[in-house]
Amino acid sequence: MDGSPSKINNNIEEDWSTTVRFAGDSGDGMQLTGGRLTFEAAITGMGLATFPDYPAEIRAPAGTTYGVSSFQVRFGEGLIASSGDHADILVAMNPAALKVNIKEVIPGGLIIIDSSSFSDRGIKKAGYKDNPLENNSLAGLQLISADISHLTLEAIKEFGLGKKDGLRCRNMWALGLILWLFSKSTKETIKWLENKFGKDNVLTKANVAALNAGHHHAEITEISEDILRKVIPNVKPVPGKWRAITGAESLAFGLATGANKAKLNMTLCSYPITPASPIMHYLANYELEGINIYQAEDEIAACCAAIGVSYAGGLGVTSSSGPGISLKAEAIGLAVSIELPLIIINSQRAGPSTGLPTRAEQSDLMQAVYGRHGEAPLVVLAPKSPSHCFEIAQKAILIAIKYMTPVMILSDAYLTNASEPWLIPNLSKIKEFPVSFGKTQENFMPFERDSNTLARKWVIPGTKGMEHRIGGLEKDSLTGNISYDPENHAKITALRYQKIQNVKKELNDIIITGPKKGEILIIGWGSTNGPISEAQNTLSKNGMKIAHIQLSCLWPLTENLKTIASQFKHVVVVEMNNGQLVNLLKVDITPNAKSITQVSGKPFRVLDLIAKFTAIKQLGK
Amino acid sequence: MDGSPSKINNNIEEDWSTTVRFAGDSGDGMQLTGGRLTFEAAITGMGLATFPDYPAEIRAPAGTTYGVSSFQVRFGEGLIASSGDHADILVAMNPAALKVNIKEVIPGGLIIIDSSSFSDRGIKKAGYKDNPLENNSLAGLQLISADISHLTLEAIKEFGLGKKDGLRCRNMWALGLILWLFSKSTKETIKWLENKFGKDNVLTKANVAALNAGHHHAEITEISEDILRKVIPNVKPVPGKWRAITGAESLAFGLATGANKAKLNMTLCSYPITPASPIMHYLANYELEGINIYQAEDEIAACCAAIGVSYAGGLGVTSSSGPGISLKAEAIGLAVSIELPLIIINSQRAGPSTGLPTRAEQSDLMQAVYGRHGEAPLVVLAPKSPSHCFEIAQKAILIAIKYMTPVMILSDAYLTNASEPWLIPNLSKIKEFPVSFGKTQENFMPFERDSNTLARKWVIPGTKGMEHRIGGLEKDSLTGNISYDPENHAKITALRYQKIQNVKKELNDIIITGPKKGEILIIGWGSTNGPISEAQNTLSKNGMKIAHIQLSCLWPLTENLKTIASQFKHVVVVEMNNGQLVNLLKVDITPNAKSITQVSGKPFRVLDLIAKFTAIKQLGK
Amino acid sequence: MGINEKPSQLKPADYASDQEVRWCPGCGDYAILNAVRKTLADNQSDTKNTVFVSGIGCASRLPYYMATYGFHTIHGRAPAFATGIKITNPELDVWIITGDGDSLSIGGNHFIHVLRRNLNCQILLFNNEIYGLTKGQASPTSRTGTVSPTTLNGSVESPVSACELALSSGATFVARGVDTAIKQLVPTLSEAQKHIGTSLVEIYQNCIVYNDDVFKSFTDKSVAIEKQIHLEDGKPMLFGEDNSKGLAINSNYSALETVDLSKNQEHITRVLIHDIKNKTIAYLLSQMDQSTMPVALGIIYRIKKPTLDSNYINKLKTHKNNLSKIMKKGQTWTI
Amino acid sequence: MGINEKPSQLKPADYASDQEVRWCPGCGDYAILNAVRKTLADNQSDTKNTVFVSGIGCASRLPYYMATYGFHTIHGRAPAFATGIKITNPELDVWIITGDGDSLSIGGNHFIHVLRRNLNCQILLFNNEIYGLTKGQASPTSRTGTVSPTTLNGSVESPVSACELALSSGATFVARGVDTAIKQLVPTLSEAQKHIGTSLVEIYQNCIVYNDDVFKSFTDKSVAIEKQIHLEDGKPMLFGEDNSKGLAINSNYSALETVDLSKNQEHITRVLIHDIKNKTIAYLLSQMDQSTMPVALGIIYRIKKPTLDSNYINKLKTHKNNLSKIMKKGQTWTI
Numbered sequence A, B: 001m002d003g004s005p006s007k008i009n010n011n012i013e014e015d016w017s018t019t020v021r022f023a024g025d026s027g028d029g030m031q032l033t034g035g036r037l038t039f040e041a042a043i044t045g046m047g048l049a050t051f052p053d054y055p056a057e058i059r060a061p062a063g064t065t066y067g068v069s070s071f072q073v074r075f076g077e078g079l080i081a082s083s084g085d086h087a088d089i090l091v092a093m094n095p096a097a098l099k100v101n102i103k104e105v106i107p108g109g110l111i112i113i114d115s116s117s118f119s120d121r122g123i124k125k126a127g128y129k130d131n132p133l134e135n136n137s138l139a140g141l142q143l144i145s146a147d148i149s150h151l152t153l154e155a156i157k158e159f160g161l162g163k164k165d166g167l168r169c170r171n172m173w174a175l176g177l178i179l180w181l182f183s184k185s186t187k188e189t190i191k192w193l194e195n196k197f198g199k200d201n202v203l204t205k206a207n208v209a210a211l212n213a214g215h216h217h218a219e220i221t222e223i224s225e226d227i228l229r230k231v232i233p234n235v236k237p238v239p240g241k242w243r244a245i246t247g248a249e250s251l252a253f254g255l256a257t258g259a260n261k262a263k264l265n266m267t268l269c270s271y272p273i274t275p276a277s278p279i280m281h282y283l284a285n286y287e288l289e290g291i292n293i294y295q296a297e298d299e300i301a302a303c304c305a306a307i308g309v310s311y312a313g314g315l316g317v318t319s320s321s322g323p324g325i326s327l328k329a330e331a332i333g334l335a336v337s338i339e340l341p342l343i344i345i346n347s348q349r350a351g352p353s354t355g356l357p358t359r360a361e362q363s364d365l366m367q368a369v370y371g372r373h374g375e376a377p378l379v380v381l382a383p384k385s386p387s388h389c390f391e392i393a394q395k396a397i398l399i400a401i402k403y404m405t406p407v408m409i410l411s412d413a414y415l416t417n418a419s420e421p422w423l424i425p426n427l428s429k430i431k432e433f434p435v436s437f438g439k440t441q442e443n444f445m446p447f448e449r450d451s452n453t454l455a456r457k458w459v460i461p462g463t464k465g466m467e468h469r470i471g472g473l474e475k476d477s478l479t480g481n482i483s484y485d486p487e488n489h490a491k492i493t494a495l496r497y498q499k500i501q502n503v504k505k506e507l508n509d510i511i512i513t514g515p516k517k518g519e520i521l522i523i524g525w526g527s528t529n530g531p532i533s534e535a536q537n538t539l540s541k542n543g544m545k546i547a548h549i550q551l552s553c554l555w556p557l558t559e560n561l562k563t564i565a566s567q568f569k570h571v572v573v574v575e576m577n578n579g580q581l582v583n584l585l586k587v588d589i590t591p592n593a594k595s596i597t598q599v600s601g602k603p604f605r606v607l608d609l610i611a612k613f614t615a616i617k618q619l620g621k
Numbered sequence C, D: 001m002g003i004n005e006k007p008s009q010l011k012p013a014d015y016a017s018d019q020e021v022r023w024c025p026g027c028g029d030y031a032i033l034n035a036v037r038k039t040l041a042d043n044q045s046d047t048k049n050t051v052f053v054s055g056i057g058c059a060s061r062l063p064y065y066m067a068t069y070g071f072h073t074i075h076g077r078a079p080a081f082a083t084g085i086k087i088t089n090p091e092l093d094v095w096i097i098t099g100d101g102d103s104l105s106i107g108g109n110h111f112i113h114v115l116r117r118n119l120n121c122q123i124l125l126f127n128n129e130i131y132g133l134t135k136g137q138a139s140p141t142s143r144t145g146t147v148s149p150t151t152l153n154g155s156v157e158s159p160v161s162a163c164e165l166a167l168s169s170g171a172t173f174v175a176r177g178v179d180t181a182i183k184q185l186v187p188t189l190s191e192a193q194k195h196i197g198t199s200l201v202e203i204y205q206n207c208i209v210y211n212d213d214v215f216k217s218f219t220d221k222s223v224a225i226e227k228q229i230h231l232e233d234g235k236p237m238l239f240g241e242d243n244s245k246g247l248a249i250n251s252n253y254s255a256l257e258t259v260d261l262s263k264n265q266e267h268i269t270r271v272l273i274h275d276i277k278n279k280t281i282a283y284l285l286s287q288m289d290q291s292t293m294p295v296a297l298g299i300i301y302r303i304k305k306p307t308l309d310s311n312y313i314n315k316l317k318t319h320k321n322n323l324s325k326i327m328k329k330g331q332t333w334t335i
C-alpha cells in the first residue's frame, strides 16, 4: 500500500464528495444516525454509498474497542460507487470509537467527540495509556470537542426522561450538528421522528430537542472554512420515487419479483447464519402471498427442502454463507443431477472455517464453480451493488427455470449490509416469464430435452398420467431410469455440461466501461465494483486508456471476453481473495492476466487501486 | 474412438500378453476364479493387472444382465500396466454374462460357455431375442461350448452334494480348463483349496474333482493354434516374497506403516460407502495395536472425529467417496484453519450425486483443491497403482505431520479393487519419522511457526503449562487468540497459503518416462497410469518421441513442470473427467496443454489412447 | 399407467411401475413392497397425487417400483425433501421410505425434526438392523454384539429404538410391523396413511444376506403367537395362545411385565387396556426387551396435533401479492 | 497458569484464561461460567488434562475463558470432535459446551449418537430457547408461539425436550440446572464430572437480549420455591414452602401430578421416592408442563453402562504391532 493518500489526492481532479463516519457503542444508535444522514443526502439526489460495520459480539460491554459499531456514508456529485477510503469527518461517541476509527480519518479531517466520555475510566477501557485529546495524537486534525452528554441532557430535561434514556438522544444531538455542517435543516429528520414515535410522544420531543440543540450548537462553534464549504448541492438524477436499499433487501425483492413474474410460489429454505440471515428476515417480514420462508434444522435440510419445493412445482431458494454453503455441496450435486431449478445464495464472509463472520470476502468463487464431487456444473452469478442484487435475483430465476438448473448467486457481507439509493421500479413494466409445466402427454420421457436450451421438462406431481421416478443414480439420458451403461453416462455428462454452456446465450450483457482498446482492462466481480469504478474513472480523467468490466456471470464464462481482452496491453483481475477469478480466466481466455488481490475482510481502497493500476501501466507489474 | 482395434494391433509390435475375463452371476464365484488365475500368473513372476467389475445390486436375481459380475486379468511379459482393452478369452457362465461381455472380446478371441445355461428361459432372461449361439452373432470368434453344469455334477457326484451346492463348483471346472490352456497344472489351486476348506472336507474334494475334470476336458477339446501358443512363460522379476495387493489393502497397509513410522496411534474414522469401505474393513480386520477404526454416524462426524483424534495427539484419518467427501467440506476447512494433521482419502466414483457408485472416475480433483469456502489450501496426492498406494499413504502422513495440514489422497473405484503383484517390503528398512510433540516451554505461542516449513507446533492436551485454545474463528497469527484485525487476517491467510506451497520441497519425485525433449509429453494422474504407460511404451517403440509423467502430487503443483513441459511440442493431459487437471495446469504452467478425457466410468483403452496421441502428433489435435 | 386409462377399481398391481424389482431373492423388502401396493389399492390412492420419497439404501429403492411419482434422493435426507414438497403442495400424499441406517444414522437429525414438526406424511422405516446396500456394517439399531465387517468382535454400542426416539421427538403416530406379518401390516399402513401428521411405521425386515434371521426369535411361526402382541386401541393387551397372557405395569412403573392368565384369571385386572394416547405406556411398549417379552406390533401411539404443512396452505394462494406496496414502505423520496 | 507455578489448592479464578469474557452484560452465561470454574476448583481438576470442546453460538465461546485446553469447533459437531479426542486419549476430562441450537438443531444427530455410545464426557447444554449469536431466531426448544425474526406470527412448531430426547437416545446421566440457581448447579456439575459415561446437563440460561425472562415463571425469586423441585436420589419428591407439596403419578400413568400435603398429610404415601434409575419416571419428570407443574432440577436419571472410550483403552498401547506378519498372511510367493 504505497503512495500516501494525500499525495495522490492532490494530483487528481475529482468531483466533490465527502465521507462521514459515525462511531460509538452498539447501543449508541450509530447505524440509525448514519442512515438518517444517508437519507438527507439521498433526497437531494446525490450519489452515495455506505459501509456499515458491526461488532462481531452481540452486545459487547460498553466502551470497549471490540464493541464499537460504525457507519460510514459517502455522498457527492458524479459517480459515487465506493463508500470512501477515508473519512473526512468522524463522529466518535467515546474513546474506544476514536481509537478504532482514528486511522480512517484523512489528514486535516474533522473529529467530533463527546468530551464527557473521555473520563479516566473511559480512556482506560478503550485501551489508551493516556488521554488522546491531550497527547498530541490528533495533530493535523480538526477537533470539535463538546460535552455532548451534558448538552443533550440539558436540552431535554423538561421531558423528564431518566439519565439512561436521556443519553440515548446523544446521537440526535450529533446528527443535528452534522446537518448544520452541511447546511441542511432538521426538518426532514423531525418529520421522520414524528412518524416513528408519534407526534406527541415524549421520545419524539426529546429527540427533536436534542437534534435542534446540536444544530444550534454548531452555529456558535468555530469551524474551519474547509469544512464549511461542504454544502450539499442539489443534483437531479432520474426522476421517480426513490428509497435506500441494502443488498439483502434488494435480493429479497428481486426473488419475490422473479417468482411473481414466473408465476411461481416460492419458498426460501434456510438456516440462520451471519451475514445471510437478513434475506430470510426480510422475506418473512414482507409476508407476501405465495412467498414463504422455512427455517430448517440445518443447512443440508434447508437445501434439500428447497429442492423438494422445486420438485413439487414451487421455486426453491436456499441461502447461506461459507460454512452453510459447504454443507450444501452434496444436495446441490443432486439438484444438478436431477436437473431441477434451484437458487442458492451465498453471502460470502471472510476466511476459511468460521473465519470472520461479519466481514466480506470473495473467496468462495472456486467452491461455487467446482465445490462438488463429480462433474456437476451449474450457473454462478454475482451482483455488483445493492441495487444490482434486484436484477441478478430475477436473472437467476429466469435461468434456473429456463435451463432447469441450480444457479448460485455470490453476494457478500458488504453487499448485504451496504445501502444505496434505488429508483423503485414499476413492477408492471417488468416482463413476465411464466413457467409452463409439462402437461399430460403420450410417450413422456422425463429426460427428453429442449433442442435449444437442452433443458428437460418440468413435470410436477399431480400431473395425470405422467408419474415417473427421478434420483441421483446415473440415469438413462431419455427415460431417466437408472442406467449403468458407460456410454450413457458419458453422454448425459456431456449434456449436463453443454446445457450450462448454453446459458451463455442469456449473457448478452458484458458491459465495458471506458475505451474498447487500450492500456489496461480491469476485470472485477461482485462488490468490488465501487472502488474499481472510481479508480478507473479517476485514471481515465487523467488520461489513462483504462477500461472496466464487472462480470456478473462467473460461470459459464463468455468467450467473447477473450476477444475483448485481446485489445488491451494488460488485463488485470481485481478480487477480494487469493486470486480465483483470475485463475478461471487464465484458462483459455486471458492466460497472461495480472492479479490484484486483498484478503483482509475489508473493501479495496480506491487509492490503493489507483496506485496499483498506475504501477502496472508504468512497470508492467 | 476411431481406428479399429485389430487394424492398429497389426501395426504395433508388442510384448506378449493375454487377457482373460470371467463372467457370470454374482453367485458364480467369478471374482474368486479370476483371483486364482491372477495368482497362477503372479507366481511365475509375470507382470499383470486386473479389473474386477461388480454389479451395483447386492444380489440381483440370477441370470439377469444387471447381475453379471466379472473379473478380467491380463498378464504377460514386460510392462503390464493396464488390465487390457479387450479380452482374448471370455468365460461366460450364462447367456447374460455373454451378452454383457461379448463386445469386450477381440476379433478371433475365444469364448467358453456353459451350454446348459442356454435354455430358452436363460436366453430370454438375458434379454436375447433368440439364441446367440445359433444366430451367427458370434461370427469371427472361437467358441468352446461345454455342458459345464452337467460335467461338473458328474465329476462330483460321489461326494453327495446337493445340486445347488454342486453347481457352485462350476467355476473350478472352468478354471481347470483355463489352466490347461495356459499349460499350467492344477497343483497350486489344489493346495489352496485344501488350505481353504481343510484337506478332508467334502467341499475340497468336490472342487478338486471339478477342477481336474475341467482340466481333463480341455485336453480332449479342439482348440485353435492361436490360443494354444499362450503358454505362460516364466519371467523373473525382483526376488523376494510377493503377494497380490489391491489398492484398498495397499492404502490400509501404507497408513498403518506410516503411523508406525511416525510413532503415532492412528484411528480411521469413517462411514460406510462404496467403494471406500474396504479400507475400513481391512484396517478393522488387521486388528493392529495402536491402529483403530471408528464407524461414525455420518461422514461429517467421521471427519470431525478424525480431527479430534489428531487434536488429542493421534493420527486422524477419514475415508469416503464423493457424496461423503462433499459432506466433509466444512470440517476439512476447520482442519485447515486450526492447522492439524489429517488424512482424507477419497475413493472416487463416477458421476455427480449418487452417480455410479461402483465405477471409477477422476472428477473430484477440483473439489479436492478448491471445494471449501474461503481460502483453505491443502495438499492433494494421488497414487497411480495399487502398490503405489502404499507409498502415497506414507508420504501423506509425513507431509501432514511435518506441515500440520490436511492431506487429501485421491484414489478411485478402480484402484480400490484392482490388484497387482507386490513385493512385500521389509518394514524395518523404511525410515522412521517420529513426531515430536511440543513440550512444556515458556512463552508458548500456539501459532508460532517453524521458519522452514511454516508449520506450527503440535501441542497436545495433557502437556503441562501449555493450555491453550484453538478454533475456527480467525486467529492472531502468533497467539491464536481470536482476532478481527484485517491485517492479521491477510497475514495468516498468506501464511497458510505459503505453508502449502512449501510442501513442494517434499516433491523431488517428478518421474519422467521417455525422452526429456520431444513431440509429446503426456501428463496423467492416478489410475490412468496403466493405459497411458502402455500407450507410451508402444508408441516409443514405434519411434515417437513421447514422454510420460504420472503426477502424484496434484496440489501444490511443482513449478519445474513448466520447464519440463516447455521441451515438448505438445503437452497432453489425460484424465477420467471433463478436464480438471488440465485446467489447473493451464494456469501459469502449460497454457496450451491439450486434453484427452473420458467420463464413462471405465478405464481408458490403450488403443484409444494410441490413436489419440497419434492424431495429436499428426494433426496437432 | 397410460395417460388415458381410468380403471374403475385399482388393484395392487396397478401400483407397480415397469421397472424390474432388484432386491436379493428372499429379501424382506418384497413383502413390504406388496403391502404398500395393497394399502394404496385398499385406499384407492390416486397415483398422480402420490409421491414416494426415499434416501439411499436397499429399502430406499422402493420408489422405483411404484407407478406413482418417486424421488430417490440422497442418504438420510428424505424427510427434508418431503418437507419441501409438502409445504409447496400439501395435497400430495407423501411416503418417506427409509432404512435404519438412512433414518437413524446419517439421517437422525431430520428424523427427529420431521416428527417434531408433524409434517403430514408417512415414514416407513425398514429396519433390518444392518447396512444392507453397503454390504453389512452394523447400524444404530444393530444389537450389541453384532458381528460385522466394522465390528469383528461384536458391536459394543447400544442400539437405539426407532419408536422410542420418535416418541421423544414429538411423534403423533408411532406404529410397528414386520415383513412376515403382512396381514397386520396392511391395516397399520392404512391407518398411517389416514393419520393427519407424521406417521412413523417401523417395519422389521429380514436382510437375508447380511443379517439373516435376526428377528427369528419372534417371527418364527412356532413362536410368533407367544412373542408378538398386536395392539388394538381400547382393548386389553393380551397375547399368546388363547390370549392367555397379558401385559401389566410393574410396581415401580419402570417396565412392563407379563402376567399369565392361565395360572390366575384374576390377573386380568392388572392387564393394561391399550390407550393409544398414553405416551408413558407407549414408551414402555417400545422399550420391551425382546428376549423376555413379546414384541409390540400395530399402532403404539397416536394423538392429534397441528401439522407443519397446514400452516402453508393459506400462504400458497395467489401471485397477486402486494410487493409493489411493500417496496414503497418506509422512507422514500421523489425526484 | 504459568508453566512453573503449582498452586497447592486451585481456586475458581485459577481456571480463568487471560481472555476477556465477551457476552452481553447481564447474560446468564456468566453465572454458568462461574459455576463451571467453581466445579473444577471443587474437584481440583488438573487444567492440563481438561479439554473444553464447543460448537458455535454464544454459549460455545466458553472454552476461550477457561485456563484449560479448549477447542471451539464448528456448529453442532462438538460431540464428534469429543469422540475423536476421547478414543485417542481416554484420560482427558472432556466437557462439551453447546447451545440449544447447536446441539438440538444442526447438531441433533451427534447429540443422539454420543449419548447412545456413552462416551465418557460431560455435555453442558445452555438452553436459552433461542439462537443468541445469530440474533434471535427461534430454536428447536423455543416454545410454540415464540415471536422471532423468522416466526413473526409466533412459531408453530412444538419444542423438543433435551432431557426427554437424551433419555430416548440411551443417556446414562440426565440432569438439569438453571443459571439463577448456581448453588444447586455446582454439585450437579460435579456429579456430572464424576459420572463415567456421557453426562447431559441441560442448563436453562437467560438470554437477556433475545429471549429475556422466558424462564421467569419458575426462576423469579417470588415463585422459585413453588415452581422448582430439586431432586435427590432416594428422597421423596417434595417441593414448595415447607416441602408441603409432592409429585405423584396419575391414575393412568400418563403424567405426574402435584399432591398438596398441607391439605392432607396422608397423601405423602402417593409421593414418589426419586429413584434415579427409573427411566419411566425420568421421562415423566422431563415432560412436566411448566405452566402447571414445577420444573425438575438436579439429577433426573443415572445408570451405569460401558463407555465407548473404554473399548479403545486397550487398543492404544504400543507401536510394536505385527503389521509385518499380517502383510504376509494369505497367499504369497517367493521369487
Ligand SMILES: Cc1ncc(C[n+]2csc(CCOP(=O)(O)OP(=O)(O)O)c2C)c(N)n1
Pocket (backbone or CB within 6 Å): B271, B272, B273, B274, B299, B323, B324, B327, B354, C056, C057, C058, C059, C060, C074, C075, C098, C099, C100, C101, C102, C103, C126, C128, C130, C131, C132, C133, C134, C139
Ligand atoms: C452421503 C452418503 N454416505 C454413505 C452412503 C453409502 N450408503 C448407501 S446406503 C447406506 C446405508 C444403508 O443402510 P440402511 O439405511 O439401513 O438401508 P438398507 O440397505 O439396510 O435397506 C450407506 C452407508 C451414501 N450413499 N451417501
Ligand SMILES: Cc1ncc(C[n+]2csc(CCOP(=O)(O)OP(=O)(O)O)c2C)c(N)n1
Pocket (backbone or CB within 6 Å): A271, A272, A273, A274, A299, A323, A324, A327, A354, D056, D057, D058, D059, D060, D074, D075, D098, D099, D100, D101, D102, D103, D126, D128, D130, D131, D132, D133, D134, D139
Ligand atoms: C454451519 C453453520 N451454520 C450456521 C451458523 C450460524 N450460527 C452460529 S451460532 C448459531 C446458533 C446459536 O444458537 P445456540 O446454539 O442456541 O447458541 P446461543 O447463541 O443461543 O448460545 C448459528 C445458527 C454457523 N456458524 N455455522
Ligand code: SF4
Pocket (backbone or CB within 6 Å): B058, B059, C022, C023, C024, C026, C027, C028, C029, C058, C059, C128, C132, C133, C206, C207, C208, C209, C210
Ligand atoms: S442386502 Fe439385504 S436388505 Fe439389501 S436387498 Fe439384499 S437381502 Fe435385502
Ligand code: SF4
Pocket (backbone or CB within 6 Å): A058, A059, D022, D023, D024, D026, D027, D028, D029, D058, D059, D128, D132, D133, D206, D207, D208, D209, D210
Ligand atoms: S445474545 Fe443472549 S445468549 Fe448471547 S451473549 Fe447476549 S444475552 Fe447471552
Ligand SMILES: [Mg+2]
Pocket (backbone or CB within 6 Å): C057, C099, C100, C101, C126, C127, C128, C129, C130, C131, C132, C139
Ligand atoms: Mg438397514
Ligand SMILES: [Mg+2]
Pocket (backbone or CB within 6 Å): D057, D099, D100, D101, D126, D127, D128, D129, D130, D131, D132, D139
Ligand atoms: Mg441458544
